[in-house]
Amino acid sequence: MTLEKTLKDGIYSPVPTFFKNDSAQSLDIATQQEHARLLYRSGISGVLVGGSTGEAVHLPLEERAAIVKSIKDAVPDSSFKVLAGGVGSCVPELCHQAAAYKENGADMMTVLVPGYYGSAITTQHGLEAWFHDLADKSPLPIVVYNYPGVQNGIDLTGETFSRIGMHKNIVGCKLTNFNFPLYTMLGQNDKLKASDFTPLSGVGQVLVPSLSVNVSGAIDGFSNVFPKCLLRIMELYKARRYKEALELQDMITRINEMTAATNLIGLKYALKYKYGLGETERGRPPLNHSMDMDVWKKHLPLFERLSKIEDSL
Numbered sequence: 001m002t003l004e005k006t007l008k009d010g011i012y013s014p015v016p017t018f019f020k021n022d023s024a025q026s027l028d029i030a031t032q033q034e035h036a037r038l039l040y041r042s043g044i045s046g047v048l049v050g051g052s053t054g055e056a057v058h059l060p061l062e063e064r065a066a067i068v069k070s071i072k073d074a075v076p077d078s079s080f081k082v083l084a085g086g087v088g089s090c091v092p093e094l095c096h097q098a099a100a101y102k103e104n105g106a107d108m109m110t111v112l113v114p115g116y117y118g119s120a121i122t123t124q125h126g127l128e129a130w131f132h133d134l135a136d137k138s139p140l141p142i143v144v145y146n147y148p149g150v151q152n153g154i155d156l157t158g159e160t161f162s163r164i165g166m167h168k169n170i171v172g173c174k175l176t177n178f179n180f181p182l183y184t185m186l187g188q189n190d191k192l193k194a195s196d197f198t199p200l201s202g203v204g205q206v207l208v209p210s211l212s213v214n215v216s217g218a219i220d221g222f223s224n225v226f227p228k229c230l231l232r233i234m235e236l237y238k239a240r241r242y243k244e245a246l247e248l249q250d251m252i253t254r255i256n257e258m259t260a261a262t263n264l265i266g267l268k269y270a271l272k273y274k275y276g277l278g279e280t281e282r283g284r285p286p287l288n289h290s291m292d293m294d295v296w297k298k299h300l301p302l303f304e305r306l307s308k309i310e311d312s313l
Helices: 029-042 061-074 091-103 124-137 158-164 180-187 190-194 204-212 227-238 242-275 293-312
Strands: 010-014 046-049 081-085 108-112 142-146 170-175 198-201 217-219
Touching: 010 227, 029 061, 029 227, 029 242, 046 061, 061 081, 061 091, 081 091, 091 108, 091 124, 124 142, 124 158, 158 180, 158 190, 170 180, 180 198, 180 204, 198 204, 204 217, 204 227, 204 242, 227 242, 227 293, 242 293
Parallel strands: 010 046, 010 217, 046 081, 081 108, 108 142, 142 170, 170 198, 198 217
Antiparallel strands: none
């Protein structure tokens, strides 16, 4: 009997949070839903609400849960998975968040590796115990979000993943780094492959290299704008049309240099430019600034090339 994965292989979009251009920067639910429907029509596997791209740290739980509900209302298809981002390192609080997300339709919760105390006193053994405690109690399946850049440099090891990944309520991971020894160890781990555990890259810049070591897809920011291009890379790779896959990968990697410089501001500006989505690209303070137009102009020719490819797919 083949195990049906909780976290399917494929491309997932970590959606930005759209705000109205008002004094309160209130949620723009209509745009959030329009964007979700666009992504669903593209054929991707699902979305992540309230990740780093979604400004989770600037949103109270009530707003994050409201976005989850709005997307489930807009796309009721149960095969289109909605992951919701947990905030913080307190297990009871994360379980409270998971319960609220579940009530509003989320399928899974992503949780950052707790890094507040840094690697000097945070051990891999302690992290293993923390994830087991959370997974034992969470009402939603857990996707481990391993992002050393925002967790005080702490990086889960392959050995730790091998142990926590066997927990029945830990179903995968998002690897937002370029640690290819770790990618390889997870992609080649037969025990994890035999269980309900799906490793995903958190950076579409390395989708082809990730696929080459059996990582199962990506949760990638630019898939918000060019979802079909990311899916096309996977299709070409699986069809062993490696030259074509690498040509498209090269363009996706280079356009990601724009969001490396501008992050979610650039992503929302790109969505407004291509699809007319959103009233403003600005985030909540301290991200309440406009797009750097010098960076945009530098990358615009490549953006237009990718836009034509996206429209052709």
